[in-house]
Amino acid sequence: xxxxxxxxxxxxxxxxxxxxxxxxxxxxxxxxxxxxxxxxxxxxxxxxxxxxxxxxxxxxxxxxxxxxxxxxxxxxxxxxxxxxxxxxxxxxxxxxxxxxxxxxxxxxxxxxxxx
Amino acid sequence: xxxxxxxxxxxxxxxxxxxxxxxxxxxxxxxxxxxxxxxxxxxxxxxxxxxxxxxxxxxxxxxxxxxxxxxxxxxxxxxxxxxxxxxxxxxxxxxxxxxxxxxxxxxxxxxxxxx
Numbered sequence: 250x251x252x253x254x255x256x257x258x259x260x261x262x263x264x265x266x267x268x269x270x271x272x273x274x275x276x277x278x279x280x281x282x283x284x285x286x287x288x289x290x291x292x293x294x295x296x297x298x299x300x301x302x303x304x305x306x307x308x309x310x311x312x313x314x315x316x317x318x319x320x321x322x323x324x325x326x327x328x329x330x331x332x333x334x335x336x337x338x339x340x341x342x343x344x345x346x347x348x349x350x351x352x353x354x355x356x357x358x359x360x361x362x363x364x
Numbered sequence: 365x366x367x368x369x370x371x372x373x374x375x376x377x378x379x380x381x382x383x384x385x386x387x388x389x390x391x392x393x394x395x396x397x398x399x400x401x402x403x404x405x406x407x408x409x410x411x412x413x414x415x416x417x418x419x420x421x422x423x424x425x426x427x428x429x430x431x432x433x434x435x436x437x438x439x440x441x442x443x444x445x446x447x448x449x450x451x452x453x454x455x456x457x458x459x460x461x462x463x464x465x466x467x468x469x470x471x472x473x474x475x476x477x478x479x
Contacts, residue, residue: 253407282466291370291453291469292408305464340407347465352398355407 251276253343253356254323261362262331270326270359274343280304281324282353283316286338298324304347328361336363368456370470377477383441385473387454390435394456398467399428399439402451411452412439444477451475 254273262268274281279300284292297305298318309316313331318324328335338360342353369388377383387397395416400408414421414428414437421428427440441448454470 255407280465284467284469291471292467294466294468297464297466305466307464308466342467344465352410352413353465353467354410355400357405357407 253278253341253354255339255341255356255359257359258357259360259362261364263364264332265330268328268331268335268361270328270339270341270361271323272326272341272343272356273323274341275354278343278345278354280344280347281318282342282344283324283326284340284342284355286340286358288337292340295326299347331361331363333363336361368454368468368470370454370473372473373471374474375476377444377475379444379446379477379479381444381477383444383448383475383477384438385452385454385475386436386438387470388434388436389456389468391456391458392435393458394468396457397428397430397437398455398457399426400453400455400469402453402472408453441475444475446477446479449475449477 281298283295286292294308296309296316313329315327338358340358342355344351344353398413399411401411402408412423412426416432425442430437451472451474453472455467457467
């Protein structure tokens with residue numbers, strides 16, 4: 250399966266710990282997007298990255314959250330000092346380029362639970 | 365201006381019936397309107413998408429109707445089947461050319477098709 254791969258699928262952390270979520274885009278895709286889905290809500294945009302560049306981080310909380318997409322390896326969404334309110338499903342999507350005629354393909358997400 | 369309003373929140377349809385989900389937007393800079401289908405525990409999967417220069421697009425049993433002047437678009441599922449039971453999200457995106465590619469999602473519609 251050459252789809253968007255996210256891991257882990259489920260992640261449990263205690264308050265104050267760090268969470269690292271990984272996303273490997275589809276083969277040939279160099280644009281990655283992260284979205285957060287709270288229970289019973291729609292998906293909210295967090296950040297848009299190309300290789301080694303953050304294009305739009307307008308949806309990222311100002312503190313504790315960071316994202317990267319290095320030249321080699323997966324994209325990482327990092328949440329420091331997690332709090333209960335960070336519990337959500339985090340989805341990654343990818344596209345081949347930034348052209349508007351190219352759809353975003355989503356992975357199956359990481360379910361983050363904060364104890 | 366960045367919101368996409370979706371209704372109804374939930375929908376129950378008999379097998380063979382027509383499911384209709386509606387969305388409205390404010391930002392006239394949006395030029396790409398996809399619909400996603402999401403099953404429990406899975407990521408959103410692109411179903412069908414439309415651009416504002418087209419009033420209707422049909423793919424199999426799924427049809428998008430688009431009303432540019434009213435800034436509304438809707439998803440019609442003909443001959444609804446129990447396997448269509450899922451959550452459906454509409455979304456909108458601004459075009460390329462300096463603008464971000466982030467998707468703005470509606471809040472979702474939980475569809476249940478009864479046998």
